[in-house]
Amino acid sequence: MTTTDSRQKVYTRARNHNRKGHVLLAALAACIATAGGLVVFVSSASKFEAPASVITNELSDEAVVASALVDAGVSPESLAVAGLTGQEASPVIDAAITAAESRIIPIRTSLENKAAAIRSYTELRRGGDATAQQLAAAKEAVNQATQTHASLVALVRAPAVALLDTDEVRRLDAHQANHSRKLPLQYKAYKWSSSEVMDIMQASQQKAADESRGDAVDPDAVSILNQADLNTDVAVAANSLTLRLQAIRVAWDAAING
Numbered sequence: 584m585t586t587t588d589s590r591q592k593v594y595t596r597a598r599n600h601n602r603k604g605h606v607l608l609a610a611l612a613a614c615i616a617t618a619g620g621l622v623v624f625v626s627s628a629s630k631f632e633a634p635a636s637v638i639t640n641e642l643s644d645e646a647v648v649a650s651a652l653v654d655a656g657v658s659p660e661s662l663a664v665a666g667l668t669g670q671e672a673s674p675v676i677d678a679a680i681t682a683a684e685s686r687i688i689p690i691r692t693s694l695e696n697k698a699a700a701i702r703s704y705t706e707l708r709r710g711g712d713a714t715a716q717q718l719a720a721a722k723e724a725v726n727q728a729t730q731t732h733a734s735l736v737a738l739v740r741a742p743a744v745a746l747l748d749t750d751e752v753r754r755l756d757a758h759q760a761n762h763s764r765k766l767p768l769q770y771k772a773y774k775w776s777s778s779e780v781m782d783i784m785q786a787s788q789q790k791a792a793d794e795s796r797g798d799a800v801d802p803d804a805v806s807i808l809n810q811a812d813l814n815t816d817v818a819v820a821a822n823s824l825t826l827r828l829q830a831i832r833v834a835w836d837a838a839i840n841g
Contacts, residue, residue, distance in 0.1 A: 644684075647691045649839050651683040652676070654732070655740035656759040659832040664772045664820040665747065665755040669830025676838045679743040686735055693732035700728040754816050770811060772820035782807050 642650070652658060657679040662672045683690060704721040707713040713721075744752055754772045761771035761780075770783050786807035793800045811817060 642691065642694065644687060645839055647687055647694065648680055648683045650694060651690050651736060651739045652679050652835075652839075654736045655679060655683075655743070656755055656762070657740065657743045659828060659835045660768055660824075661755055661758045661762075662831050662835075663823045663828040664758045664768060665751040666819045666823045667747075667751065667831065668823075668827050669834045672831045673834045673838065675743045675746050676835055678746060679739050680838055682739045682742050686738060690732075690735050690739075693728065693735055697725070697728040697732050700724040750816075750819075754820060757816065768824055769817050769821035772816040773814050779811075783811050 657676060659672075662675065667675065700721070704718075704725050707718055707721050744755065747755065757774045758771045760774055764771070764780060764784065765788075766780070766784055767787050770787070775783065786804035789804040790800045790808065793804070812821070
């Protein structure tokens with residue numbers, strides 16, 4: 584069987600499993616888009632890093648800082664993927680918190696403006712009466728608010744990254760680039776090609792579906808994942824997630840709430 588045939592086989596078997604996930608993601612997106620408040624993403628123990636969403640009309644200072652750190656890629660999961668220990672993560676977290684706290688007012692404002700812009704754009708689209716010009720203006724407002732928030736987040740990230748070595752920065756950057764992709768955490772430690780991302784994503788979902796039914800895992804999916812596991816950054820991340828993530832979470836929570 585060719586590599587292309589193997590990929591197609593995995594894609595086909597995973598398709599029904601994907602549909603359920605897509606429905607759940609769409610429902611979550613709809614809830615977030617129509618909520619009257621802000622959305623803050625917090626740490627989660629999920630294998631696929633689907634963070635819990637806290638929707639509130641008034642964010643505490645701790646929530647603003649936590650949101651900034653997660654957006655900056657300084658979450659417990661990202662630090663574990665980078666290969667840090669709990670002890671090594673503590674000064675990195677502290678550096679990011681200090682940067683966020685020194686900018687807490689503009690960060691809070693940027694979060695509020697971004698949420699308001701997204702809400703306005705969503706309401707215009709759903710209303711059905713908006714002109715093309717109105718929609719374009721609303722979309723541009725979202726883009727501007729997003730860019731403003733991103734520029735502040737970059738200032739939170741910079742002092743944290745400055746404390747890492749080259750390999751840790753590479754894995755942290757890869758995790759940030761892969762953050763929205765539905766990959767198991769360890770595979771977010773490397774910047775794959777688009778086709779490799781699709782292969783690993785489909786193989787991971789096929790494996791999860793087979794295991795949930797108590798079936799033998801599809802051999803083509805196993806082959807794809809075994810090959811990905813040979814990547815050095817993936818191996819480091821997998822080991823760190825198993826042995827170090829909990830300690831990093833403890834350090835992260837203590838620093839945020841300290």
